[in-house]
Amino acid sequence: MKKFTLGAGTLAVGAAIVLSGCGGREQTAQNGDSGTTAATGAPSSGIELTGAGATFPYPIYSKWFDAYKMAKGTAVNYQSVGSGAGIKQLKAKTVDFGASDAPLKDKDLKEMPSEVLHIPTVAGAVVLAYNLPDVKGLKLDGPTIADIFLGKIKKWNDPKIAALNTGLKLPDTPFTIAHRSDGSGTTYLFTNYLEAVSPEWKTKVGSGKSVQWPVGLGGKGNDGVTGVIKSPGGFGYVELTYALENGLSYASVKNNAGKFVEPSAESTTAAAKGALEAVKKDVRAPIMNAAGEGAYPIAGFTYILAYKKMDDPKKAAALKDLLHWAMKDGEKMAPELHYAALPDELVAINEKAIDSIQ
Amino acid sequence: MVAESFENAPPRAAASAKEPIRREGFSLSHLVESGFYWGTAFFAGLVLLITVLIAFQLWRTSLPAIHAFGWKFLTTSTWDPVADVYGAWPFIYGTLMSSFLALLLAVPIGVGTAVFLAELSPKWMRTPLSFMVELLAAVPSVVYGLWGVLVMVPALRPFQSWLSEHFSSIPLFVGAPMGYSMMAGGLILAIMILPFITAISREVIKAVPPTQREAAFGLGATHWEAIKGPILKSARSGIIGAIILGLARALGETMAITMVIGNGNGANISLLAPANTLSSALANQFAEASGQQVSALMYLALVLFGITIVVNAMARFLIWRMARDLGRAA
Numbered sequence: 001m002k003k004f005t006l007g008a009g010t011l012a013v014g015a016a017i018v019l020s021g022c023g024g025r026e027q028t029a030q031n032g033d034s035g036t037t038a039a040t041g042a043p044s045s046g047i048e049l050t051g052a053g054a055t056f057p058y059p060i061y062s063k064w065f066d067a068y069k070m071a072k073g074t075a076v077n078y079q080s081v082g083s084g085a086g087i088k089q090l091k092a093k094t095v096d097f098g099a100s101d102a103p104l105k106d107k108d109l110k111e112m113p114s115e116v117l118h119i120p121t122v123a124g125a126v127v128l129a130y131n132l133p134d135v136k137g138l139k140l141d142g143p144t145i146a147d148i149f150l151g152k153i154k155k156w157n158d159p160k161i162a163a164l165n166t167g168l169k170l171p172d173t174p175f176t177i178a179h180r181s182d183g184s185g186t187t188y189l190f191t192n193y194l195e196a197v198s199p200e201w202k203t204k205v206g207s208g209k210s211v212q213w214p215v216g217l218g219g220k221g222n223d224g225v226t227g228v229i230k231s232p233g234g235f236g237y238v239e240l241t242y243a244l245e246n247g248l249s250y251a252s253v254k255n256n257a258g259k260f261v262e263p264s265a266e267s268t269t270a271a272a273k274g275a276l277e278a279v280k281k282d283v284r285a286p287i288m289n290a291a292g293e294g295a296y297p298i299a300g301f302t303y304i305l306a307y308k309k310m311d312d313p314k315k316a317a318a319l320k321d322l323l324h325w326a327m328k329d330g331e332k333m334a335p336e337l338h339y340a341a342l343p344d345e346l347v348a349i350n351e352k353a354i355d356s357i358q
Numbered sequence: 359m360v361a362e363s364f365e366n367a368p369p370r371a372a373a374s375a376k377e378p379i380r381r382e383g384f385s386l387s388h389l390v391e392s393g394f395y396w397g398t399a400f401f402a403g404l405v406l407l408i409t410v411l412i413a414f415q416l417w418r419t420s421l422p423a424i425h426a427f428g429w430k431f432l433t434t435s436t437w438d439p440v441a442d443v444y445g446a447w448p449f450i451y452g453t454l455m456s457s458f459l460a461l462l463l464a465v466p467i468g469v470g471t472a473v474f475l476a477e478l479s480p481k482w483m484r485t486p487l488s489f490m491v492e493l494l495a496a497v498p499s500v501v502y503g504l505w506g507v508l509v510m511v512p513a514l515r516p517f518q519s520w521l522s523e524h525f526s527s528i529p530l531f532v533g534a535p536m537g538y539s540m541m542a543g544g545l546i547l548a549i550m551i552l553p554f555i556t557a558i559s560r561e562v563i564k565a566v567p568p569t570q571r572e573a574a575f576g577l578g579a580t581h582w583e584a585i586k587g588p589i590l591k592s593a594r595s596g597i598i599g600a601i602i603l604g605l606a607r608a609l610g611e612t613m614a615i616t617m618v619i620g621n622g623n624g625a626n627i628s629l630l631a632p633a634n635t636l637s638s639a640l641a642n643q644f645a646e647a648s649g650q651q652v653s654a655l656m657y658l659a660l661v662l663f664g665i666t667i668v669v670n671a672m673a674r675f676l677i678w679r680m681a682r683d684l685g686r687a688a
Contacts, residue, residue, distance in 0.1 A: 082645035176536050181621035181638075183439075183646025206440035209646045217538045217632050218621025220642055227507050227617075231537060232515070 047318045052079040053086020053099030056185055056239060057302045060122060060337050061099070064330045072325065074318050083185055084209070090116070090305055096315055098305035101185020102209065103284035115308040117353050118283050119323060120301035122331075123272050123340040124239055125263040126190045127298075129226075129248040131234035132156065132171060139164045141254035142197025142289075142297070148175060148235065149194060150201060151215035156233060164254075171233075178228035178236025181218025183209040189300040190237045193288045237298075240268070241338040255297045256289050267296035268340030276345055283349065299340070309358050316357055323354045416663060420656035431657060435624055437639075439647075444654035446661055451625040452540070452633040453665065456615060457608040459544025459629075460551055465601055467548075468555030472597075475556070476563040477585055488560070495553035503617035506546045511537035511618055514545075518630050533630040536620070540633040543619035547611055551604035558603065562596030563589060595677045602673035609666055612637040636662040 051061075058080035065076035081089075083100035090098030091112055103118055128145060130138060144160050147153045153160060157170040180187045191207035205211050219225035222242040229236045229248060240263050243250050252260040256274075261267050272279070274290030289297045304323065310316035327347050334341040342350070417424075423431065427444060434445025475488055518535030525531040566589050574584035590597070612635075620632025621642060636658050644655055 084646040084648050087648075174534055176534075181616070182642040208440045210439045210643055210651075212436065212438040212440070212623055214623075216622070217536060218634075218642070220616055220621070224617065228538060231511075 047314055048075045048077065049097070049315065049318055049322060050077045050079075050095045051086075051097040051099060051304070052081050052089045052095045053305070054083045054101045054185055054302055055080040056101050056124060057099060057122060057339070059241070060330075060334060060339050063333055063337065064326055067329070067333070068322060068325055071329075072321065074322065076322060082183075084183065087305070090307075093311070096306075096310070096319060099302065100305060101300065101302045102188040103301075103303055104305070113307075117306050117308050117357065119304045119306065119350055119353060120279075120283055120342060120346060121304050121326060122334050123268045123287065123299055123301050123342065124189075124241070125268045125271075125296050125299045125340070126186055126193070126237050127240050127243045127248075127250040127263045128253065129229050129234075129236060129238055129243050129250045131229055131231065131249070132173070135168055135170065136249065138168065138249070138251040139254070139260045140251045142193070145253070146194045146198030146201045149177065149179070149214070149216070150198075150204065173233035176228065176231040176234045177216030178219055178225045178234060179213050179216045180210070180221070180225055180237075182220050182224075184221075185209065185300075185302070186222070186237065186239055187211065189288070190298060192286060192300075193298045196289055240264070244338050253297050255293075255295050256291055257293045257295075259293050261294060261296045263296045263298075265335050265338055265340045267294055268299045269343060271295040271297070271299040272301070272340065272346060273343040276343065279346060280349065283346075283353070306357060308356060313358070320354055320357050323357075324351065327351060327354070413660075413663060416656055416660040420653050420660050422650060423653040423657040426650065427654075427657070431654075432661065437623060439643075439651050442650045444651070444657075446636070446658055448623065448625040449634055449636045449639045449658060450661060450665070452543075452619070452635040453609060453637070453662070456540060456543040456547055456619065456633070456635055457605055459540070460547035460608045461601065461605060463545065463548035464552045464555055464604060468552050468600075468604070469559050469597060471552075471556045472559035472563055473585055473590075475560045477589065478581065488557075491553050491556045491560075493553075494549075495557065499550065499611060499614045500617075502546055502550055503614035506542065506614060506618040510545065511542055514539070514542055522630060529627050530629050532628045533626075535630060536632070538618055538620035538632055539630050540619065540626070541629040543615045543633060543635070544629075546614050546618050547608045550611060550614060551607050554607060555600045555604045558600035559593070559597045562593045562600065565596070566592045595680045598673065598677055598680065602670070602677075605669060605673075606666060609662070609669065610637060612641045616641055636665075 058078070061078050061080075065078055069075050078099075079086075079095075083102060086095070086098040087100055087104065087108075089095045093113070099121075101124075104112075104116065109116060128140060132138075140161070141164060144153065144164065147160065154174055156173045156175065162168075162170055188207065188209045191201075191205070191211050194201040194205070195207045205214065216236075217228045219228045219236075222238050225236050225238050226242065226246055226248065228234060229238070238248070240250075242248075243263075250263060252262045255261050270292050271287050271290040274292035274295040275285060275287035278285035279287065283301075283303075287299050287301065290299070306319060306323075310319065327342075327350055331341045331347065423444065427434075431444065431446050432450065433447050435447045436443050436445050437448065438444070471487075471491065475484060475491075479487065515535050515537045518531075518537065518539070518541065521531040522533060522535050570588045570592060571584060574588050579587065615635055616638035619634065619638060621634050621638060622632025623634070626633065640655055640659055640662075643651065647655055
């Protein structure tokens, strides 16, 4: 079932890219199309929304937008072109909404033509995957992970790792460290975490969608990184959904409460819950290293970006309806695709923000 | 000799031959003639215009980075999107080195195969072998990349660990044997440019006038003597052209090499270390880049553009000089 939706989604995005090639001019033609194809579901509303941005939430967004079209008849074209490109398109107003894994900084927000809202949609976790055939249930903590990526820990049986894993037999294998070679929200999340747990990482490397890695091999995309992780002694970071789909082993990571927590949709939602106080003040607040015994420490939201004041009131109404639907019905689909649903408190915050769209 | 006498004689004859045609269907044929001239000139101009526009656009968008880093961009090795400090040397080195490695491997194999196919191979082998070579040229680059990741890189690992164990005193073979490396990049490029070098060289060697061959054999030359002497000498400029075409492909190749070269930072002399190329840096980073990083990437593209132009110009010069020398000798 999942395979099927993904396949259909890929086709849809291919069509979306072809159709949206010329921007707004194509809109009328698309509306004509959606009128006929929507015959299987609800009657067409005649409105078509377009969005562009992050690749990380693409599987769930394509599922949402399929289901939404069946339920409400409004077609949504989403192009997973990358967060950066999505923000550029939103800025140029060639799309109705953008999507990004990293929230916009204050400076970037000021550069947008008018006020932009961040709507967190789902949360994801970054997991540390490894390739040691005889090792199950590896445990790591933040400083150790940072030291590995700084090149200070070179072998798997290093005393620092052994100290965290009493009872495990670690091999005398050197690390083959994998990182993303392309800019990505995953890297943004992971380097932000390393910055938070290691002062040395903060001064030497810093955080961002792409950084100057001190050591390791770069792989393009999650699949490229997975390829490198599958080398002997491989170690790297990928999204939880990706690790699960590819059957990679991944480590439990020590959280703020001193507990080793395995990454999962539940422990990611727990992280969102643990960071609720900060998120209430600003939805852009990071949720890594959140409080709570069950919270997985390397987690983050992915956001839909929308203008508070949209040019076309009809589209504003359609987008509001879509986002309300996503909060109510969409969130329920998150776990089966291994995304973490938002805690109820955050859904309430989102509903308020969505209502303010005009 | 023949050419000279031909050049002297014809002008008058050609002019007189042209006259009657003009008089008979003056307006139409003239129109077609000049339309043809301007039409083709327009297409040729279009190519020039596109090239100039690409260069201009690259230069314009890279201006912020050019102002910020200047020529130092070409020689510094930091590529730090966090601090917005950029230098292109590791990428320039990676592009040149991987292409050089590719030529080092592909030229002897490619030219050797071409000689065998054109001169030595038994007839029944010629067609299937030529077909295989051309088939290699048609394989998409991402397929080469996948093969590289799944087959070549794991196969390289034991070889690399043997190298690093026995030859670590040589700086070329220092480091952990991870498979993904400059060596893997050069190797995959070599395989990818091999069919171009082979197929074109074979055609060029086949085009050597049979009289040359027969003369050499007539003088008692062996196969080896005939090939190394007259045949390869006449085919030389064509073979260099084939190598240049291969080199151009190697310099610009993106997908396959990105998948196996390891995308590491810094310019490392060791062939076992991960490296990076100009085109793979562009492919990797462009989608999520913003601000100064975009113009630094555009600057990289401008550098790549410059390198390909310089390499092509050098190749032209080489072929031109060789043709001139050959002309003199004859």
